[in-house]
Amino acid sequence: MDSRSYGARSVPTAGDDHPTRRFLLIASGQDVSPQEPGHIWLGDLCFAAAGTLWGTFTYLLGRWKVEPLAGIGYVSILSTVAFLPFFLAWHTNGPVPSSAWVSQAVFQGVLGGCLAPVAIAKTVSHLGATEASLFPSIVPSGALLLAIPDCVRQVLQSGAAEQAG
Secondary structure (H helix, E strand, O other): OOEEEEOOEEEEOOOOOOHHHHHHHHHOOOOOOOOOHHHHHHHHHHHHHHHHHHHHHHHHHHHHOOOHHHHHHHHHHHHHHHHHHHHHHHOOOOOOOHHHHHHHHHHHHHHHHHHHHHHHHHHHHHHOHHHHOOHHHHHHHHHHHHHHHHHHHHHHHHHHHHHHO
């Protein structure tokens, strides 16, 4: 296996063509230290709660026949009113560049908070809640596939920078 050593681990290079090595390339920048087992259940609980809430939302959209744009508008406004004060009160990370705020507002606010729920609400209104509930399950794999080119580029750039330095 063609690899370069970065600290205590080896990172596969772009010449590797085996799928497992490609996934290792993506995960190579991640912290792989074992987690404290006492808190793992909390993440599992949050994951299950998020899935339950999303499923309930999808079911209720179909049952109540809510107009998608109006329903998402209400949800977005109520969510902002409920959570923004807590965020502003406990945000203590110091100054954050405006580019970070803008990118987060676009990706999480516009795309994730507005466009995605409107798309699922439209899907529910056209296909029904049962058929529409199939589409959110492709989001994790779709996000992974969209992230692969950027992850590979970042790993390759960091490798080139270490060789030059």
